Amino acid sequence: MRARIASNRTALAFPVVAVTAGMVALASCASTKSDDAPTLTGDALMDSNNCLPCHAEQVREWSGSMHAYASEDPVFVAMNKRMQRETNGQAGSFCVGCHAPLAVRLGQTTDGLNLETLPRTMRGVTCFFCHTTDAVEGTHNNPLRLAGDDHLRGGLQGPAKAPHKVYYSALHDREQAASSAMCGTCHDVVTPLGAPVERTFKEWSASLYSKPGQLSCGKCHMEGRDGFAAQVEAAPKRTVHDHSMPAVDIALTPFNDEAAQRKGVQKQLDTTLLAKLCVKQTPTTGLVAEVTLDNAFAGHKFPSGAAHDRRAWVELIAYRAGAQVFSSGSVPDKVAAASLRDASLWLLRDSLFGEGDKEVHMFWQATRVSSEQLPAAVTADRSDPAFLHSVTKSYPLPLPAPDRVTMRVRMRPIDFDVLDDLVATGDLSASVLDRIPTFDLASTVKEWSLAGGYRCIE
Numbered sequence: 474m475r476a477r478i479a480s481n482r483t484a485l486a487f488p489v490v491a492v493t494a495g496m497v498a499l500a501s502c503a504s505t506k507s508d509d510a511p512t513l514t515g516d517a518l519m520d521s522n523n524c525l526p527c528h529a530e531q532v533r534e535w536s537g538s539m540h541a542y543a544s545e546d547p548v549f550v551a552m553n554k555r556m557q558r559e560t561n562g563q564a565g566s567f568c569v570g571c572h573a574p575l576a577v578r579l580g581q582t583t584d585g586l587n588l589e590t591l592p593r594t595m596r597g598v599t600c601f602f603c604h605t606t607d608a609v610e611g612t613h614n615n616p617l618r619l620a621g622d623d624h625l626r627g628g629l630q631g632p633a634k635a636p637h638k639v640y641y642s643a644l645h646d647r648e649q650a651a652s653s654a655m656c657g658t659c660h661d662v663v664t665p666l667g668a669p670v671e672r673t674f675k676e677w678s679a680s681l682y683s684k685p686g687q688l689s690c691g692k693c694h695m696e697g698r699d700g701f702a703a704q705v706e707a708a709p710k711r712t713v714h715d716h717s718m719p720a721v722d723i724a725l726t727p728f729n730d731e732a733a734q735r736k737g738v739q740k741q742l743d744t745t746l747l748a749k750l751c752v753k754q755t756p757t758t759g760l761v762a763e764v765t766l767d768n769a770f771a772g773h774k775f776p777s778g779a780a781h782d783r784r785a786w787v788e789l790i791a792y793r794a795g796a797q798v799f800s801s802g803s804v805p806d807k808v809a810a811a812s813l814r815d816a817s818l819w820l821l822r823d824s825l826f827g828e829g830d831k832e833v834h835m836f837w838q839a840t841r842v843s844s845e846q847l848p849a850a851v852t853a854d855r856s857d858p859a860f861l862h863s864v865t866k867s868y869p870l871p872l873p874a875p876d877r878v879t880m881r882v883r884m885r886p887i888d889f890d891v892l893d894d895l896v897a898t899g900d901l902s903a904s905v906l907d908r909i910p911t912f913d914l915a916s917t918v919k920e921w922s923l924a925g926g927y928r929c930i931e
C-alpha cells in the first residue's frame with residue numbers, strides 16, 4: 474500500500490475489511506495478481522461497501538451526497554407516501570424510478586413504500602446504477618438502459634488491472650457532451666399529468682454550455698483533481714472526480730459528512746451569481762435602487778431543478794440615520810417567502826398550477842408550471858444581443874433620500890409553504906422544519922452609501 478492513503482481506516486480497509494455476504498469475491502482480490510479473471514462480480518458489484526478498499530475517496534464523497542440520500546430524504550418519503558395515497562397507487566414507481574432506481578429495476582420495490590425494509594445497496598442513486606448504465610434512451614424520467622453485465626463503465630483511458638471488469642464509456646467521460654445526457658435524463662422530470670417540473674437538462678441543452686467544446690454537467694459538478702482512481706499499487710496517476718456534488722439541497726436528518734455537505738453547498742452558491750446595486754435619481758423614475766442579477770456561472774437557469782420547492786429572493790433594505798425606511802424581501806425565519814405581503818418582492822421560483830388553474834404545492838398535482846428564473850448564457854459572442862442575459866429590477870426609494878442601502882440574495886432549498894402542507898396532511902414530521910437552512914449568497918452581498926454619491930456598486 475502506498476503512503477498516499479491518508480486515513481488509517483482506508484489503509485487498513487483493503488486487506489482487513491470485514492467480509493460480508495456479498496464480498497466473497499473481494500477477499501480473494503490479491504489473487505488477481507496471478508489470475509486475470511475478475512473476482513468482483515454479480516451482486517457484489519452493487520454494494521458500495523465493496524468499493525471502499527480501493528475507491529475510498531469516491532465512497533466517502535458519494536456517501537455524503539444527495540445521490541446517496543435521495544431515498545432517505547424525509548421530504549421525499551413524505552411526498553411519495555402522499556402521492557401514492559392521493560393517486561390510489563397509480564403513481565407506482567414514478568418517484569422511486571429516480572430516487573431508488575436500482576431497487577425499481579431489480580423489482581425490489583414497485584411504489585417506494587417499502588424503502589425502509591430494503592438493504593442500503595438498493596436505496597438512493599448508487600455507484601452501481603451510474604456505472605452500469607450503457608445507453609440513454611430518452612430525455613427525461615430516467616430512461617437509462619442498464620448493461621446487465623459485470624462491467625463497470627467509467628471515463629478512464631487504459632484502466633489498470635482491477636478485480637472487476639472495466640469499460641470505457643463516453644457517457645461517463647465529462648470531457649464528452651454525451652455525459653450530460655446520462656445525468657440529464659434524471660435531471661429532467663415530467664409528471665404523469667405532463668407538467669415539466671424539473672428542466673435542468675433541457676435548460677442546459679438550450680444554453681451556451683451544450684455547444685461543442687463547452688461544459689458538460691460533470692465539468693462543473695464533478696471537479697477534477699490529481700490523484701489515483703484506485704488505491705492499488707498498479708494504478709497510474711489520474712484526474713479523479715468529486716462525487717459529492719453539492720448544490721442546494723442538504724440532508725435534513727443526521728447523515729454522513731453533513732458539515733462537509735453544507736460547506737460544499739455554501740461554496741457553490743457563493744460564486745454562482747454576479748450582482749450589481751445602483752442607487753440613482755432620474756427625473757422620470759425619481760429615486761430608485763436598481764438590482765441587477767447575472768446568472769454567470771450556472772450551466773442552466775437559476776434556480777434550476779426542483780425550483781417548484783426552492784425559493785431564492787432579493788433582500789433590499791434602505792436606512793436613514795440608522796433607521797429602516799424601506800425594505801423588500803425581509804423574510805423572517807420559518808416564514809415562507811411567498812407568504813410575504815410585499816409588492817416589490819423579487820422571488821425566483823417555479824409556481825405550479827393544477828385543476829381549475831389553482832396554485833398547488835405538490836408537483837404531481839400540477840398541470841402547468843410558471844417560472845421566474847434567471848436565464849443561462851446562450852452565446853459567448855459579445856456582439857450578439859443575446860450575450861447580455863442579466864435581469865434588472867428597480868425598487869422605488871422614499872424621500873428624503875436614504876443614506877445606506879444593502880442587498881443580498883437569500884435561498885432556501887425548500888420553503889415552508891410546501892413543508893407546512895406536508896405537515897398538515899400528517900405525512901411529514903414537524904421536526905424537519907428546524908433543519909431548513911436559509912443560505913446567503915456571498916457574491917450578492919452589496920452595500921451602497923450616500924457618502925460616495927449616486928452610483929453603482931458591483
Ligand code: HEC
Binds near residue numbers: 528629716
Ligand atoms: C451520479 C452518477 C454516479 C454515481 C452515483 C457514482 N459515480 Fe463514479 N463516476 C461517475 C462519473 C460520471 C465518472 C467519470 C468522470 C469522468 O471521468 O469524467 C465517475 C468516475 C468514477 C471512478 C473513476 C475515478 C474518478 O474519480 O474519476 C471511480 C473509481 C468511481 N467513479 C467509483 C464510484 C463509486 C465507488 C461510487 C459509489 C460510492 C460511484 N462512483 C458513484 C458517476 C457516478
Ligand code: HEC
Binds near residue numbers: 499520629641
Ligand atoms: C481491489 C481493488 C478494487 C475494488 C475493491 C474495486 N475496484 Fe474499481 N477499480 C480498481 C482499479 C485498479 C481500477 C482502475 C484504476 C486506474 O486505472 O486508474 C478501477 C476502476 C474503476 C472504475 C473506472 C472504470 C473505467 O473504465 O473508467 C469504476 C467506475 C470502478 N472501478 C468502480 C468500482 C465499484 C463501483 C466498486 C465496488 C463495487 C469497485 N470499483 C471496487 C480497483 C478496485
Ligand code: HEC
Binds near residue numbers: 543546571655690719
Ligand atoms: C438515476 C438518476 C440520476 C442520475 C443518473 C444522476 N442524478 Fe443527480 N440527482 C438525482 C436525484 C434523485 C437527486 C436528488 C436527491 C434529493 O435531493 O433528494 C440528485 C441530486 C443531484 C445534485 C444535488 C442537487 C441539489 O439540489 O443539491 C446534483 C448537483 C446532481 N444530482 C448532479 C448530477 C450529475 C452531474 C449527474 C451525472 C454525472 C447526475 N446528477 C446523475 C438523480 C440522478
Ligand code: HEC
Binds near residue numbers: 656
Ligand atoms: C457552467 C457550470 C455548470 C454546468 C455546465 C452545469 N451546472 Fe448545474 N449548477 C451550476 C451552478 C453554479 C449551480 C448553482 C449553485 C448551486 O446550486 O450550488 C448549479 C446548480 C445545479 C443544481 C441544483 C439546482 C438549482 O437550484 O440550481 C442541479 C440539480 C444541477 N446544477 C445539475 C446539473 C446538471 C444535471 C447539469 C447538466 C445537464 C448541470 N447542472 C450543468 C453549474 C453548472
Ligand code: HEC
Binds near residue numbers: 552661722777
Ligand atoms: C426523472 C427523475 C425524477 C423523478 C421521476 C422524481 N424525482 Fe425527485 N428529484 C430528482 C432530481 C434530479 C432531484 C434533484 C433536483 C434538484 O436538486 O434541483 C430531485 C429532488 C427531489 C427532492 C428534493 C428537493 C426538494 O424538492 O425538496 C424531493 C423531495 C423529491 N425530488 C421528491 C420527489 C417525489 C415525491 C417524486 C414523485 C412524485 C419525485 N421526486 C420524482 C429526480 C426525480
